[in-house]
Amino acid sequence: MIGFEGRRLNVLIVEDNINFRRLLRTILTSIHVHDVMESEDGESALDLLRTYPADLVLLDWKMEPMDGLAFMHRLRQGPDSPNPTVPVIMVSGYTDAALIAQARDVGVNEFLAKPISAKSLMTRVIAVIDSPRPFVKSGRYYGPDRRRKQVPLKESERRNRS
Amino acid sequence: MSADGKPQFIQPPNHVKDKVSVTSNGIDFDTLEKAEQLIAGMQDSYLEWVDEDLRKLQALEAQLDGAGPRLQVFKDIYSISHDVKGQGGSFDYPLMTVIGNHLCRYIERLGDVEPSDKNVGVVKVHISALRLVIAQRMSGDGGKMGDNLIRGLEAAINKTTAAK
Numbered sequence: 001m002i003g004f005e006g007r008r009l010n011v012l013i014v015e016d017n018i019n020f021r022r023l024l025r026t027i028l029t030s031i032h033v034h035d036v037m038e039s040e041d042g043e044s045a046l047d048l049l050r051t052y053p054a055d056l057v058l059l060d061w062k063m064e065p066m067d068g069l070a071f072m073h074r075l076r077q078g079p080d081s082p083n084p085t086v087p088v089i090m091v092s093g094y095t096d097a098a099l100i101a102q103a104r105d106v107g108v109n110e111f112l113a114k115p116i117s118a119k120s121l122m123t124r125v126i127a128v129i130d131s132p133r134p135f136v137k138s139g140r141y142y143g144p145d146r147r148r149k150q151v152p153l154k155e156s157e158r159r160n161r162s
Numbered sequence: 163m164s165a166d167g168k169p170q171f172i173q174p175p176n177h178v179k180d181k182v183s184v185t186s187n188g189i190d191f192d193t194l195e196k197a198e199q200l201i202a203g204m205q206d207s208y209l210e211w212v213d214e215d216l217r218k219l220q221a222l223e224a225q226l227d228g229a230g231p232r233l234q235v236f237k238d239i240y241s242i243s244h245d246v247k248g249q250g251g252s253f254d255y256p257l258m259t260v261i262g263n264h265l266c267r268y269i270e271r272l273g274d275v276e277p278s279d280k281n282v283g284v285v286k287v288h289i290s291a292l293r294l295v296i297a298q299r300m301s302g303d304g305g306k307m308g309d310n311l312i313r314g315l316e317a318a319i320n321k322t323t324a325a326k
Contacts, residue, residue: 008181017245019211023252026204030197055178062244085174093248115251115259118197129178138169145171 006033006125012054013038014045014071015091016063020114024058024091027118031125042071049075049082056128059108061092061099068092072106076142084142085135087128091116107143109133201252208253212296215242219289226286232277239285240269246292254301257308261291264315280322287318 011033015021021038028036037052039045043066045057057075061068068090075081075088090103093114100111110124133144219242225235243265250258265288272281291311294300300308 005183006181009178017248019208019249020245022207023201023204023249026200027197030200031193055181085172087178093244114248115256117252118201119194122194122197126184129182129184132174132176132179135172135174136169137172 006031008035009033010035010037010053010055012036012045012048012052012057014040014042014057014063014068015060016040017060020060020091023116024121027116027121030118031122042066042068042074045071046074046078046082049086054083054086056125057086057088059088059090061090061094061103069102069106072103072108072143076107087132087144089121089124089128091121104146105141107141109144202254205253208249208255209296212246212249212255212258215246216289216293216296218242219292223286223289226277226282232282233274236269236272236277236281236285239289240266243269243288243292255295256302257295257300257304257311258292260312261288261295261315264288264312264319265292268319284318284322288315291315 006028011028013021013024013036015024015038025036025038028034037048037054039048041063045059046066059068059071066074072088075086076084078084087109088107089110089112090108091112091114092099092103095113103111109128112120112124135143136145219239222235222239222242226232243262247259247262247266250256250260250262265285268284268288277285291314294311295304295308298307300311303309304311
């Protein structure tokens with residue numbers, strides 16, 4: 001029995017470290033994802049997305065000249081964005097809670113801390129596929145609903161929407 | 163946001179779900195094992211990559227002995243150590259991740275202050291420890307030797323912190 005069959009999936013890896021790109025590609029290959037493209041920074045990734053129909057983006061944080069956060073802003077909110085709703089998994093060694101919150105606030109779907117394992121990456125990929133969240137446009141935010149649990153709010157907890 | 167100020171909810175097309183089949187149990191053990199075997203097969207390549215990172219660290223370390231400013235050198239060391247930290251654990255060298263993490267946190271705490279001789283000493287000890295782990299092929303937790311190594315590094319950091 002095959003638990004995961006990703007042969008038709010197109011994945012874009014945006015990562016400046018060539019060795020880490022190799023690792024990600026190897027894990028993807030093991031789950032039969034062979035259509036993989038690579039970019040070394042956000043700017044070249046945006047260019048690539050104009051012609052490459054990515055179903056999923058694996059994104060590093062610290063890159064030059066355009067880092068992962070700037071990429072996310074242009075991807076989700078840019079008027080010329082080639083694919084504003086594509087799911088993004090940020091894969092980073094920067095794991096402070098404040099930084100993870102920043103990633104969430106620019107519309108990242110999932111966060112994965114380095115070092116990664118095959119299991120941790122696959123778990124995030126499956127989370128994106130199996131539990132897609134609706135997108136929300138609210139104030140300056142555009143991205144997946146940041147509330148993971150859909151529980152009704154009490155009257156006193158309701159956000160001020162004025 | 164909609165005209166009445168309420169958040170707008172949009173359901174994007176889920177192309178991914180149409181293209182992928184996932185069983186109810188998600189990834190099965192065979193697939194996972196195959197993936198881990200492929201990663202294990204990359205260990206020789208990892209040792210080459212990390213060796214290159216260690217050579218870069220050694221070259222930067224040598225710059226710290228000169229009379230020039232050290233702050234930028236520390237930033238460059240941070241950048242390489244961060245990569246080392248992010249990769250070690252994936253290739254069964256978790257000690258590289260632990261030591262790389264110690265080194266990054268230590269440099270972060272120094273902020274933008276020109277590093278002192280004591281700071282240089284601590285950074286050098288960490289770089290030596292990274293080299294030792296690879297030279298001795300201390301995969302896994304490194305056993306007692308790994309344990310002693312980490313304790314020694316923590317003691318070195320505590321010593322400079324206490325001496326402030």
